[in-house]
Each structure stands twice: as structure tokens, then as C-alpha cells.
Amino acid sequence: MKIVGRIALGLVAVPLVLLAVVLVRTFTYRPPAGLTASDVQVAAPIPVDLGRAARNLSAAIQIPTVRHQDRAQDQLAEWGRLHAFLQATYPAAHRAMSREVIDAQTLIYTWAGSDLTLAPIILMAHQDVVPVTPGTEGAWKHPPFAGVIAGGAVWGRGAIDDKGSLIGLMEAIETLSVRGFAPKRTVILVLGGDEEVQGSGAQAAARLLKARGVSAEFVLDEGLVILKDNPITGGKLAVIGTAEKGYATLKITARAAGGHSSAPPKDSGGVATLARAVTAIVDDQFPMAFRGPGADMLKAVAPEAGFPVKMAVANEWLFRPLLIGQVGATPPGAALLHTTIAPTMLKGSPKENVLPQDATAWINYRIAPGDTPDTVMSRAKSAVGDLPVTLAWNTPPASPSAVSSTSSRAWQVVSATAGAVSGAPVAPSLVTAATDSRWMQPAARDIYRFQPVELALADVQLIHGTNEHLTLRNLEKMVQFYGRLIVTAAG
Ligand SMILES: [Zn+2]
Structure with missing residues (x-):
């Protein structure tokens, strides 16, 4: 009985302590120094014609x-x-x-x-x-x-x-x-x-x-x-x-034998290989992270926001996955938290009954601070593995x-x-x-x-x-x- 009572007390006490910490942090939350406060005296308005x-x-x-x-x-x-x-x-x-x-x-x-x-x-x-x-x-x-x-x-x-x-x-x-x-x-x-x-x-x-x-x-x-x-x-x-963000466009080429579409090869040819490569790259998304200028916006605005946002930002240690889930739920929000991958152009053969000799796809990346063109390239390479495709930058990439x-x-x-x-x-x-x-x-x-x-x-x-x-x-x-x-x- 005694032991059971102690466990029960413990089960109640831990969440209560946690709740108290969360609440204290929420009510005392201030954005990082300098982010919003400024003691600069702004000059007076000027006449505007x-x-x-x-x-x-x-x-x-x-x-x-x-x-x-x-x-x-x-x-x-x-x-x-x-x-x-x-x-x-x-x-x-x-x-x-x-x-x-x-x-x-x-x-x-x-x-x-x-x-x-x-x-x-x-x-x-x-x-x-x-x-x-x-x-x-x-x-x-x-x-x-x-x-x-x-x-x-x-x-x-x-x-x-x-x-x-x-x-x-x-x-x-x-x-x-x-x-x-x-x-x-x-x-x-x-x-x-x-x-x-x-x-x-x-x-x-x-x-x-x-x-x-x-x-x-x-x-x-x-x-x-x-x-x-x-x-x-x-x-x-x-x-x-x-x-x-940085900017880069990756060109993926699948070379194949080509020929008549009435007798396609076992792997269905270049377009199918290319599709597998594009899918592999897109399926390996860059993880979203609550850091950098995208996260700073939320930290700065939190005092003005509703209680749930304020609580989540003030207790990032506990609610980080929730914050990422919320901000990342919309495409513009997600773009703030990671490097984005957008396939934009495709090229196959010039005729419906011709297998292409090379099929090409272009993927446009917007590179978040923390990533570089090199990390983007190596992630794409590991995603496509040993698929028979070549990867190259379409034009020189720009770092964030x-x-x-x-x-x-x-x-x-x-x-x-x-x-x-x-x-x-x-x-x-x-x-x-x-x-x-x-x-x-x-x-x-x-x-x-x-x-x-x-x-x-x-x-x-x-x-x-x-x-x-x-x-x-x-x-x-x-x-x-x-x-x-x-x-x-x-x-
Ligand atoms: Zn402009």
C-alpha cells in the first residue's frame, strides 16, 4: 500500500513539476536579446510630396x-x-x-x-x-x-x-x-x-x-x-x-540504348530509370530544423502570439517536433526550415513510339543556411545509389x-x-x-x-x-x- 501510494504520488508529481516548468518558462519568455528591443532613436518623419x-x-x-x-x-x-x-x-x-x-x-x-x-x-x-x-x-x-x-x-x-x-x-x-x-x-x-x-x-x-x-x-x-x-x-x-537561400539546379541524365518502343528492354528504358532516380531524390527530403532565421521569426513574434505558440517557443526543448510540424505544415512554412527539392523539367524522346537515348530531368533546389551545394549533391548521389544515371549542376550553384x-x-x-x-x-x-x-x-x-x-x-x-x-x-x-x-x- 505504502509503495503503491508513493508510485502514485510520483506519477502525479512528475507531470506537475513539468507543467510548472513549462508555465514558468512561458510566462517569463523573452525573445533573444536584441531581436526585437532597440534603444535606437529613429529620426523624425520627413515631408513627402x-x-x-x-x-x-x-x-x-x-x-x-x-x-x-x-x-x-x-x-x-x-x-x-x-x-x-x-x-x-x-x-x-x-x-x-x-x-x-x-x-x-x-x-x-x-x-x-x-x-x-x-x-x-x-x-x-x-x-x-x-x-x-x-x-x-x-x-x-x-x-x-x-x-x-x-x-x-x-x-x-x-x-x-x-x-x-x-x-x-x-x-x-x-x-x-x-x-x-x-x-x-x-x-x-x-x-x-x-x-x-x-x-x-x-x-x-x-x-x-x-x-x-x-x-x-x-x-x-x-x-x-x-x-x-x-x-x-x-x-x-x-x-x-x-x-x-542558395540556388541550384541539378540535371539528371539516364543514358539508354534507345530503339523501337515495340520491344522495350527489361527495365523499360531510360525514362523508367530516370523516374526511379527522381523519386529516390524526392523521397529523401532534407530534415526540417527549427533553427536559423526561419526559427528566429517565431521566437521574435512569440510574445505577441497566442498561448500555445508562446508556450511551444518558450519550451522549445520539449515542443520542437510540434513546432516543426506546425510551421512545416504549409509549403511556405516548410521552405523556412529546410532545403527544398522541386523537380521542374523533364525530357524524353521526341516521339511517342521511340525509346529515348537519354532521358533528362531537372530539379531546382533552394538551399537553406547550414547546407551547401556539396551537401546537396552528395545527398542526391546517395539517394540514387547505383541507378545508371549521371548527376551534374545545370549552371554553377549558389550557396546560401x-x-x-x-x-x-x-x-x-x-x-x-x-x-x-x-x-x-x-x-x-x-x-x-x-x-x-x-x-x-x-x-x-x-x-x-x-x-x-x-x-x-x-x-x-x-x-x-x-x-x-x-x-x-x-x-x-x-x-x-x-x-x-x-x-x-x-x-
Ligand atoms: Zn526585385
């Missing part, structure tokens, strides 16, 4: 600086028109800054600071846009290159990505220059001319700046935005990319970026300014696409990826999609953000 900004964004959209997959189709004279437009439209900014045109029509502006002992800051935007998919022109409410201002928005290709940032930067610098602001810290603008194809302009800019000895305090480029309805709390959240600090002064300045302009909590996260800023690593300590536009999750498809537009409220936020950031960081 929203009518002028809208007209200028409209004019920039009407200059079709479209980059094509086949570069021979690019109309390079349009970049010249855009450059002349910027010079004519922003005279005070052009008096304040020196200007260089480098590879791929890329612009570098330098606004020299008065204290050359301070590390410069680099602000980026790109001049080029993606084409409108042929056949979808009719689905646009307003023609994609007309720059129509209607219904409280500026409409057209590039309104958000990325002429909104380009014009936002120029409007802010024009206003600050006219008001006599002179930076203490040098401000460098890198305006890429070919971000949407390979970013050779940004690569050239990075080489040039590094050769000049530039080691910027930070780089700010496009990447993430202010989400109206973030999936964790349902409310507003300004998300700043502290890293971006370094992860930028969330405790540096640079982070505090950028996150505090994002918070002040958006009126929203701020969190770091991982950019699952690629930006020009990845090339800038040799010339900078920290790289942040953020555009101060407020978008619903469903609106993110406007970028590169149909009916891209920037609301005037968002345009105002852009100008405010860049202006206040320059004064806060460099004033």
Missing part, C-alpha cells in the same frame, strides 16, 4: 526596362532613358551625389559623408523588371507599362519590384538634399541593371566597392515586406530578411548567404526604423528567393532585405504577376522609410 512621388513612379514604369531570358531581346536604350529621367527629375540629389554607370547599366551613386572614419551604408534597388507573360496582358486592369494612377495606387510592371524602391530612395534623397541635410556617414546607392537575370551589375558593383576598400556597416535591399496578416499572430508584422546579425547596431537601426514607419512589430526571417544583395557580401558586414510596403499574404503574387501596383499609402511609407533610415543611420 506624394503627388510628385506618384507622378515620378508612373513615369519610371512607362520606361520598359525589361530583362528577358534571351538577353538579345533587351532594349538597352530604355536604361539610358531611365538614367536621363533620374538626372532630370532629381537635380538636388544629383548635385549632392557623384554618379557612375558600370556593367549591365548599373548605377552607383556616392553621397560622401563628412566623417570618412565611419563605415558607409549601401542602399540597393534595381532598375530592371520582368516581362509580362505573353497572353496575360488583357487580364491587367490597366496596361502594364502605362503607369496609370487610379484608385489610390500606381499601376504597372515594377510598381513594387523594384521601381517603387528606386523612386522611394530618390524622392527621399531629393527632399533631404533640398533641406540641406548632409550625411556624416557616406551613403552609397547601388541600382542594379539586371537583377532579374543574373545580377552581373551588382557583382561588378561589389568588386568595385571592395577594390576601393569599402566595408559597409550594412546593405539594405528588397526581400521581405510588412505582412498585413502574418500566419503566426494574424496581425501586422514587419519581416526583415537576415539571410537568403551568410546570416546577418540581429544584435549589431546596424540591425537595431534598420529594425527600429522599420518598426517606426510600419507601426508593427519587427522580426527577422529567411528570404526564400534571390536578391542582388547576395553579391554584396564581400563589401559589407550585415545585409538586410526589406521593403517597407504593407501587403496581405495573398498580394505577394502581384510581384512578377498580373496587376502589380503600389498603393499611394505604401509609396509614402517607402519615401518615409528610406528618408528616416538615412538620417538615423548616417545623420
Whole structure:
């Protein structure tokens, strides 16, 4: 009886102790130091001439600086028109800054600071846009290159990505220059001319700046935005990319004898071998891990989230599998936690009754921080085992970026300014696409990826999609953000 009683008491006590620990940790949870708190004093708002900004964004959209997959189709004279437009439209900014045109029509502006002992800051935007998919022109409410201002928005290709940032930067610098602001810290603008194809302009800019000895305090480029309805709390959240994923495409080739499909070989030929190889690779998914910038977002937002999320984050030691299961349940969430594997293209024989001599598949990977092109290749090789296929990179793969600090002064300045302009909590996260800023690593300590536009999750498809537009409220936020950031960081 005594022993049974003791066991019973033990059975009750252990869960009670556990519960107490979980609850105490939940109620005392604070995000890692610096992640959200900032004692930076953000500069006051600047005056914004929203009518002028809208007209200028409209004019920039009407200059079709479209980059094509086949570069021979690019109309390079349009970049010249855009450059002349910027010079004519922003005279005070052009008096304040020196200007260089480098590879791929890329612009570098330098606004020299008065204290050359301070590390410069680099602000980026790109001049080029993606084409409108042929056949979808009719689905646009307003023609994609007309720059129509209607219904409280500026409409057209590039309104958000990325002429909104380009014009936002120029409007802010024009206003600050006219008001006599002179930076203490040098401000460098890198305006890429070919971000949407390979970013050779940004690569050239990075080489040039590094050769000049530039080691910027930070780089700010496009990447993430202010989400109206973030999936964790349902409310507003300004998300700043502290890293971006790597990019690689694996080409898998199954060589076979070919021949007439009326007498196929025992293994059914190259296509069947290829299918086995693709399936083997896809079945061997990279494990999801609750770490890095993807996990940082949840850690930063947890205090604002409901009790279950807060409890799970505060007691990660106990609930890690649950957290991974929850975040990883949707494709965008899963993309934050691991390297993704996406088969995209297939090629067999040119005719239905011909066995192929080689069958080919392409698999696109987005490589999470922590993995490398080498770990991706060796995982694919071990997955296919001794299947008779060859694996090779389609083009040279890109590693994931370094992860930028969330405790540096640079982070505090950028996150505090994002918070002040958006009126929203701020969190770091991982950019699952690629930006020009990845090339800038040799010339900078920290790289942040953020555009101060407020978008619903469903609106993110406007970028590169149909009916891209920037609301005037968002345009105002852009100008405010860049202006206040320059004064806060460099004033
Ligand atoms: Zn872009």
C-alpha cells in the first residue's frame, strides 16, 4: 500500500513539476536579446510630396526596362532613358551625389559623408523588371507599362519590384538634399541593371566597392515586406530578411540504348530509370530544423502570439517536433526550415513510339543556411545509389548567404526604423528567393532585405504577376522609410 501510494504520488508529481516548468518558462519568455528591443532613436518623419512621388513612379514604369531570358531581346536604350529621367527629375540629389554607370547599366551613386572614419551604408534597388507573360496582358486592369494612377495606387510592371524602391530612395534623397541635410556617414546607392537575370551589375558593383576598400556597416535591399496578416499572430508584422537561400539546379541524365518502343528492354528504358532516380531524390527530403532565421521569426513574434505558440517557443526543448510540424505544415512554412527539392523539367524522346537515348530531368533546389551545394549533391548521389544515371549542376550553384546579425547596431537601426514607419512589430526571417544583395557580401558586414510596403499574404503574387501596383499609402511609407533610415543611420 505504502509503495503503491508513493508510485502514485510520483506519477502525479512528475507531470506537475513539468507543467510548472513549462508555465514558468512561458510566462517569463523573452525573445533573444536584441531581436526585437532597440534603444535606437529613429529620426523624425520627413515631408513627402506624394503627388510628385506618384507622378515620378508612373513615369519610371512607362520606361520598359525589361530583362528577358534571351538577353538579345533587351532594349538597352530604355536604361539610358531611365538614367536621363533620374538626372532630370532629381537635380538636388544629383548635385549632392557623384554618379557612375558600370556593367549591365548599373548605377552607383556616392553621397560622401563628412566623417570618412565611419563605415558607409549601401542602399540597393534595381532598375530592371520582368516581362509580362505573353497572353496575360488583357487580364491587367490597366496596361502594364502605362503607369496609370487610379484608385489610390500606381499601376504597372515594377510598381513594387523594384521601381517603387528606386523612386522611394530618390524622392527621399531629393527632399533631404533640398533641406540641406548632409550625411556624416557616406551613403552609397547601388541600382542594379539586371537583377532579374543574373545580377552581373551588382557583382561588378561589389568588386568595385571592395577594390576601393569599402566595408559597409550594412546593405539594405528588397526581400521581405510588412505582412498585413502574418500566419503566426494574424496581425501586422514587419519581416526583415537576415539571410537568403542558395540556388541550384541539378540535371539528371539516364543514358539508354534507345530503339523501337515495340520491344522495350527489361527495365523499360531510360525514362523508367530516370523516374526511379527522381523519386529516390524526392523521397529523401532534407530534415526540417527549427533553427536559423526561419526559427528566429517565431521566437521574435512569440510574445505577441497566442498561448500555445508562446508556450511551444518558450519550451522549445520539449515542443520542437510540434513546432516543426506546425510551421512545416504549409509549403511556405516548410521552405523556412529546410532545403527544398522541386523537380521542374523533364525530357524524353521526341516521339511517342521511340525509346529515348537519354532521358533528362531537372530539379531546382533552394538551399537553406547550414547546407551547401556539396551537401546537396552528395545527398542526391546517395539517394540514387547505383541507378545508371549521371548527376551534374545545370549552371554553377549558389550557396546560401551568410546570416546577418540581429544584435549589431546596424540591425537595431534598420529594425527600429522599420518598426517606426510600419507601426508593427519587427522580426527577422529567411528570404526564400534571390536578391542582388547576395553579391554584396564581400563589401559589407550585415545585409538586410526589406521593403517597407504593407501587403496581405495573398498580394505577394502581384510581384512578377498580373496587376502589380503600389498603393499611394505604401509609396509614402517607402519615401518615409528610406528618408528616416538615412538620417538615423548616417545623420
Ligand atoms: Zn526585385
